[in-house]
Amino acid sequence: MTAALIKQTRITILLSINAAAILVAGILIASAIWGGNHEFRAVSERSDEVADQLEETELLASVSDSSEGKTVTSADGATYQVAPNGWISSDPVPSSELWNETSVTIYQTADIDLCVGGNLTGLGSMYWQSSNQSVISGFYSTARTWLGYSSDTCRYPIITGTGTTTITAGTYDGRRHDSITVTVVEVPAEQWKREVLSLVNAERAKNGLAELEWGVTCEAAAAVRARELMTSYAHTRPDGSSWESACPLPESGGSSGENLMAGNAAVSPQTVVTAWMNSPDHRANILSPNFTKLSVGFIFDPGTKYKTYWSQFFSTY
Numbered sequence: 001m002t003a004a005l006i007k008q009t010r011i012t013i014l015l016s017i018n019a020a021a022i023l024v025a026g027i028l029i030a031s032a033i034w035g036g037n038h039e040f041r042a043v044s045e046r047s048d049e050v051a052d053q054l055e056e057t058e059l060l061a062s063v064s065d066s067s068e069g070k071t072v073t074s075a076d077g078a079t080y081q082v083a084p085n086g087w088i089s090s091d092p093v094p095s096s097e098l099w100n101e102t103s104v105t106i107y108q109t110a111d112i113d114l115c116v117g118g119n120l121t122g123l124g125s126m127y128w129q130s131s132n133q134s135v136i137s138g139f140y141s142t143a144r145t146w147l148g149y150s151s152d153t154c155r156y157p158i159i160t161g162t163g164t165t166t167i168t169a170g171t172y173d174g175r176r177h178d179s180i181t182v183t184v185v186e187v188p189a190e191q192w193k194r195e196v197l198s199l200v201n202a203e204r205a206k207n208g209l210a211e212l213e214w215g216v217t218c219e220a221a222a223a224v225r226a227r228e229l230m231t232s233y234a235h236t237r238p239d240g241s242s243w244e245s246a247c248p249l250p251e252s253g254g255s256s257g258e259n260l261m262a263g264n265a266a267v268s269p270q271t272v273v274t275a276w277m278n279s280p281d282h283r284a285n286i287l288s289p290n291f292t293k294l295s296v297g298f299i300f301d302p303g304t305k306y307k308t309y310w311s312q313f314f315s316t317y
Helices: 003-007 189-206 219-228 269-277 280-286
Strands: 010-013 029-032 071-073 079-081 103-107 126-130 136-139 157-159 163-171 177-185 255-262 293-300 308-315
Touching: 126 136, 189 269, 189 280, 189 293, 189 308, 219 293, 219 308, 255 269, 255 280, 269 280, 280 308
Parallel strands: 010 255, 103 177
Antiparallel strands: 010 029, 071 079, 126 163, 136 157, 163 177, 255 308, 293 308
């Protein structure tokens, strides 16, 4: 490997974290490798924290409702288009009821909050109950507003497994009450990885950039990095080595970059890409004209601290 090729190598790495106690930080470290000379630059960090009860402090107000426009399929095979206030139809709801639908299917990552339908407002205090605690054990007292949901009409479900449960909800004054069957299904991990690539390419197209190809060379590395986040949420790997060692640069030179995300604001391809695009430094990796390939890693493990773990490995090789 010649010195000239080493000198031309450039590596960019980024990190974000979102969880029940959410920390969203954009960190950009640029390293120009030439001999032993390393130059580091860290941009300012932003911290958005939410208590375990999900009481709102300063959330990601700039993140739009990334669920809007999504289609979900219920247990009886019917499909529903996601309305701006969640997955429930915006059509008027019959008097005294809360939903038009009788059933709906959601993913085990709790990719959406459960919302009452028909643009109902002014409901006051409500109760939410689950008939099958092994599927949905309960609800947080508010919704994930940083994902675009309203605490007035939505609740964040605490999902404990796959299967079917009946959710009963109503207002304490008795004016409205209803029930709906909710089926929780496993996450299509491989499909979601490819959806992230499609969403990234859609953002690049908006900015006049060429599409990224699926990165076969670093595909295994992206999967490894996502799994390693469960042990060490950092660009430093559990064995102490740097992230780029998962898919080293070839001797001919090149560029690579990494975006990371974990937690309950990264519960679907739409939410994780939206969060990255709303972080200037992560956006810079996604919209870099230098990269030509993208590998995506994703792990969902409900028994771990942050449950959902994502990695993006950008490269030119």
